[in-house]
Amino acid sequence: MIKRIEAMIEKSVRALREVIYGMTVYDWVHELEKARNEQERLFTLIIFGDLLGVPILPPYHMLRLVPYLVPSFESWRRSMLRERDFTDLIDQEIG
Amino acid sequence: MSLANIFEEYPERRYIMFGGKGGLGKTTFSAATAYHLAKSGHRVLVFSVDPQASLSDIFERDIFGKGPVEIVPNLFAQEIDADQHIRAYQDEIRQKILDMYGMEEVPEEIESYIQAAAAEPAMEESAIFDQVVDIVVAAEYDYYIYDLVPLGHALYYLSMASVYDEWIDKITDLREEMEEYSKVASLIQRDKELEEDMILQELLDIKYRINTSSSILTDKEKTAFFFVIIPEEMALIDTLKAADLFAKYDVPLSGYVVNRVIPPGLAQQNIPEYLRNRLKMQEGHLARIDELFGEQVLAQIPEFERDVTGLPMIEKMAEAMFGSITEPTTAPSKSVEGANP
Ligand SMILES: Nc1ncnc2c1ncn2[C@@H]1O[C@H](COP(=O)(O)OP(=O)(O)OP(=O)(O)O)[C@@H](O)[C@H]1O
Ligand SMILES: [Mg+2]
Numbered sequence: 001m002i003k004r005i006e007a008m009i010e011k012s013v014r015a016l017r018e019v020i021y022g023m024t025v026y027d028w029v030h031e032l033e034k035a036r037n038e039q040e041r042l043f044t045l046i047i048f049g050d051l052l053g054v055p056i057l058p059p060y061h062m063l064r065l066v067p068y069l070v071p072s073f074e075s076w077r078r079s080m081l082r083e084r085d086f087t088d089l090i091d092q093e094i095g
Numbered sequence: 096m097s098l099a100n101i102f103e104e105y106p107e108r109r110y111i112m113f114g115g116k117g118g119l120g121k122t123t124f125s126a127a128t129a130y131h132l133a134k135s136g137h138r139v140l141v142f143s144v145d146p147q148a149s150l151s152d153i154f155e156r157d158i159f160g161k162g163p164v165e166i167v168p169n170l171f172a173q174e175i176d177a178d179q180h181i182r183a184y185q186d187e188i189r190q191k192i193l194d195m196y197g198m199e200e201v202p203e204e205i206e207s208y209i210q211a212a213a214a215e216p217a218m219e220e221s222a223i224f225d226q227v228v229d230i231v232v233a234a235e236y237d238y239y240i241y242d243l244v245p246l247g248h249a250l251y252y253l254s255m256a257s258v259y260d261e262w263i264d265k266i267t268d269l270r271e272e273m274e275e276y277s278k279v280a281s282l283i284q285r286d287k288e289l290e291e292d293m294i295l296q297e298l299l300d301i302k303y304r305i306n307t308s309s310s311i312l313t314d315k316e317k318t319a320f321f322f323v324i325i326p327e328e329m330a331l332i333d334t335l336k337a338a339d340l341f342a343k344y345d346v347p348l349s350g351y352v353v354n355r356v357i358p359p360g361l362a363q364q365n366i367p368e369y370l371r372n373r374l375k376m377q378e379g380h381l382a383r384i385d386e387l388f389g390e391q392v393l394a395q396i397p398e399f400e401r402d403v404t405g406l407p408m409i410e411k412m413a414e415a416m417f418g419s420i421t422e423p424t425t426a427p428s429k430s431v432e433g434a435n436p
Contacts, residue, residue, distance in 0.1 A: 059212035059213075059215045059217075059218060060181075060215075060217070060221035060222055060225065061221070061225075061301040061305065063185070064188065064301065065297055065298075066188055066192070066205060066208065067188060067195055068293055068297070069294075070192055070195075070196060070202065070205055
């Protein structure tokens with residue numbers, strides 16, 4: 001994962017240079033935002049995971065994060081319903 | 096080495112815990128130790144981490160949910176009301192949501208999540224241990240005596256703490272990576288202000304709090320953990336198993352205290368047959384305890400004629416544990432530097 005991030009950043013820095021050579025930034029920003037949204041979704045899954053019957057973190061502490069996640073809560077639920085296997089997703093992302 | 100010696104020799108061990116199976120005398124020893132230390136001139140807080148707290152019983156005073164209550168000069172006792180704490184905490188979270196988004200009421204889904212989370216089984220324990228962080232970080236006392244829950248629960252907490260620790264680490268890492276993405280994105284876009292990641296801040300704080308409460312349990316320098324045992328077969332077997340488990344979690348064991356020893360001198364008197372039998376069995380168990388724990392046994396406490404409740408009995412217990420206080424310290428108690436957990 002770290003490697004992927006490093007590669008990502010490297011790529012982005014390179015992107016910056018390429019901008020100078022007339023490349024559009026929009027693609028890169030779009031890429032990055034996509035990656036970030038993916039993580040945001042994974043993150044929300046971890047926080048609210050116990051809604052799916054998997055108590056992942058001490059609910060006591062996780063409650064503190066709820067206020068920040070109100071906006072993503074709805075969209076997360078919608079996208080999660082489309083996801084086929086949550087545990088796969090966890091394994092593959094942070095296992 | 097005696098119990099009193101441990102306290103003299105290791106004054107930096109300021110977090111005191113008595114562990115052991117249910118009903119062997121943890122609360123009794125906690126209260127008596129608190130009493131002894133307070134009488135010796137230290138400022139002491141004994142507090143219960145048990146939702147079914149029993150300090151009120153032993154001090155014969157209703158202290159539940161009342162914060163630290165001074166029982167005798169320098170001796171404070173506290174029973175944390177977990178439910179009250181959880182309710183206040185839930186309200187805080189609701190209020191934060193309303194404030195952050197200028198909402199009139201918390202969205203239904205979120206509200207039901209908040210309520211469901213509060214009903215989780217580990218909630219009370221978490222709430223209490225979280226309060227403990229505030230208590231020890233405030234560093235207002237020389238000694239903190241944990242009136243512990245029976246072994247199983249303490250072990251459960253320790254094991255959960257280490258699991259949580261790992262999870263929190265992973266999540267924090269993930270969050271930090273996410274921040275990197277945002278940074279790069281805002282770097283490219285230039286104009287976009289990068290807002291501080293509040294979630295990351297919260298996570299780091301949660302991590303700090305979980306670490307603080309669990310690290311005290313395993314701090315070799317500042318923590319003294321005593322096992323309470325009684326001279327009985329089953330208790331011994333269970334204690335051996337538990338000692339093993341605690342060792343796995345690096346709980347620093349300071350020694351064993353044997354409780355409820357029937358005075359062997361009784362054998363010389365005219366006593367009923369069953370008591371004579373018990374004495375004989377006890378002899379065997381005490382020999383076994385000596386064989387198993389030897390030098391680590393710090394005190395043998397006699398079986399008293401009645402339950403230990405109320406100050407006179409607590410005082411008696413304190414004397415049985417530490418001997419009578421020969422030189423009451425007149426020096427004002429002063430806190431030994433900050434708690435810096
Ligand atoms: N040496 C003793 N002589 C007589 N009674 C005792 C002695 N030690 C403890 N007791 C009594 O035994 C009972 C159980 O003791 P205590 O509440 O301290 O145990 P505990 O380990 O804290 O129990 P729990 O696991 O339920 O918290 C109490 O009623 C206490 O007064
Ligand atoms: Mg008790």
